[in-house]
Amino acid sequence: MRPYQVGTAAAIIAIAAVAMFDSRAAFSPSIGTAPGDVGSRWYPFWAAAIMGVAALVVAYRAFLTPQTSEGVFQGRESIFAVLKLVLPMLAYATLIGGIRWQSGEITYTVIPPLGFYVATALYMGGFGWWIGRYKVWWVALITIAFPLVIYAAFELGFRVSLPKSFLYDSGILPF
């Protein structure tokens, strides 16, 4: 437990240090402040300072107090269970907007934007196939039904516009 507590506290201290550096103008006059005002940097500076000191105390206490011998996870399976959820979730969020970047006037596209509905179809279908080990027709049903139900509820019902795919831009899909 100790290395996790200390590592987390160290990360919080690092964030505090960055924020304090960004707000280092806390002690010089701020643009356009009224007489008596402490300026725009004072508040974030001290919030970061308090956070850093608190994390320092947490780290110090983690060294002093006896810690349980086991780690924060209940076993290797539990780490994998979390990773099995986190990694597809990251991939899903990335696929919605696709992977592309611009250099000068040229746009490089590794994966075109799949939009919310296509990415959801892949994510839910993929999860059912990989984690649920469902038969093909079940996977196909999940893949098609969920995006359609969400489209009907949000896009048509509540009129919430969600990101569309490159296939929508070329007129192949309605989303």
Place this chain on the structure above:
Amino acid sequence: MELLNDIGVVFSSLAGGFATALHPINMAMLFVAVVLGLIIGVLPGLGGTSGVAILLPVTVFIAHGSLPGSDATTAIIFLAGIYWGALFGGVITSILFNIPGEPWAVVLLFDGFPLAKRLGRPGLALASSFVSSFVGAFIATVLFTFFALPIALRALQFGPAELFAVFVLSFATLIGLGAEAPIKSVAMLALGLLLAAVGFDTITGEQRLNFGQISLLSGIGFVPVTIGLFGIGEILASAEEQGIGYVENLSARLGLRDVVQALGELRKRLRLVLSNSIIGFLFGVLPGHGATAASFLGYGLARQYSKNKENFGKGEISGIMGPQAAADAAGVASMVPMITLGIPGSPTSAVIMAGLFIWGLQPGPVLFLEHQDFVWGLIASIYLGHLLTFILCLLAVPLLAMIMRVPYAIITPFIVVISIIGSYSLNNSMLDVFITVLFGVIGYWLRKLKYPLAPLVVALVLGDSTERELRKALISGGGSPLFFFSSWLSTATLLLALVLVLIPLVRTLLARRHGATVAAAAGHAAR
């Protein structure tokens, strides 16, 4: 005479509130919200806070009249209704499956599940829980009705120094009375204040903490962070538990006999349920505590004053009714400081408060003057919402229990999908989606290391207001910090805040002294 006059004002305002709440669109949305809340309460991977946060963007459309006749009152009735449903629904899985659907239902594992399984009375366990929840919520709503207006009228006279002092007091409560290590509460509180400061400074318009990123100029959104911390964070935590625990599954039938017997049991424990409801209300008014802490407090009190202490943990009905009355009373009470002072009493009410900002309303005492329909419509809807939830719970438990049979491989990615819809649709921002995913992982990790999340969420939603009032007070006082002590109210509030922060320190010193005395006595005995 003045008191009678005040009571008359409250009754006439409440009557107006009922007229608003009973409007067909408001009743329809209340029904939908309560059903959604019950489902959210039953699902172990989705809590009341994240459920309310995910559906917050939908309320923007409701508040702006996308539905015929809907307005901001419909939106708050909808959001609050989800919370009421979740308060009741969370216990169903605790009792029937030994899996808490909500954090405030954890305490039901101690006696609710044993009564259902060992004593073979799942119907009685459920009915006892629903009956006491209803009584707790009803008493808290009556207290809300009569105390909200005086508090709000008093708060109208607050200047920046008093308002800042009240914010400090709410932060001090989170530190001094929190369940986790106070120093971790301080770290989370400061992190929330820091995150709230990202983007434009509201007074001077200067950019800060955005590191040159235009996308960060408008700040870090409260909604994506909350959906991440509570929505994604919770499903990551429940993913870890999948396959580790054995899932119980009991029959979910609830008959009239169970309800009649539960009412009989309630009569025997009326004093406990009434006192726990009032204590739950008082506890729930304190910022950041809400239903979860109150449920444990309620259980402790029920056990402490019971003549059958040995029955606790084996299916004692007081172990169900005590915490449930306190939890639901605290859930309702957490709305009181939010509506009257603009300070959320729990993470869920922090999300609802964020909703008010989004709909263009300013939570706090001015609401009582400028938006009476809104405030009293909400208060009336709390009575109606709990009655509706109670009836639905009695009728639909078997249906709700069926939700637990939806496989993990469908329900988990579905929660991720709706979390992403919730975080994206408020600002149509993919950055918000990544913030949600990032804070999901952060929230999961912080929870594992026992960092409390409530201070982070409350500070994030109050950060801007706290800084504004602090600086306004300093400007008014010509830069002198003594301005904070210029009125007796702000002085007393700040002193109370100081006392609250010192409580953990005093507790530690006393424990050390007690430990030293015990060690010395043991040393004497050994000699």
